[in-house]
Amino acid sequence: MIEEVILVDKKDQSIGKMPKLEAHMEGKLHRAFSVFIFNHSGELLLQQRALDKYHSAGKWTNTCCSHPRPGEQTITAAKRRLKEEMHMECELNHIFSFSYKAEFRNGLIENEYDHVYFGLSDVLPKPNPKEVADFKYVKMEKLQSSLIEDRDQYTEWLIICFKEVMDHYKRRNTDE
Secondary structure (H helix, E strand, O other): OOOEEEEEOOOOOEEEEEEHHHHHHHOOOEEEEEEEEEOOOOEEEEEEEOOOOOOOOOOEEOOEEEOOOOOOOHHHHHHHHHHHHHOOOOOEEEEEEEEEEEEOOOOOEEEEEEEEEEEEOOOOOOOOOOOEEEEEEEEHHHHHHHHHHOHHHEOHHHHHHHHHHHHHHHHHHHHO
């Protein structure tokens, strides 16, 4: 089965579909999501992408990220992939969306309208080794420093959206 992504305009309106690899080769704007799972200690669950991923292999990133399938709601896709990648289930809340474009050494281009979800869980993940090489929990302040000092260890989308993730994380923790 050829995996397809939802092509979108700058306002996230669907304008078609395309095979995932083709969309990344041509740099077409498409819908994506990023899931950030925190534990009750306030630590973020990071995953290290599998070493044979088609881009950003072996880099550390947020808990889970992927693309909804044509006809699939983004929240449904986020819950599906969280279970497929990390064998976890929890309530997810849409926090914000952002667009970014990043080119990789292998010629592929991420051009995504990315929906960001937060979740809270103390359940330890059981990562799918086809998707995830490793995982760890980190304090947000430590990750903030590491993104600057060790930038090459992290995915582009995590670096790009982290400031806004941190702002929402701080706001949520002061509201409770």
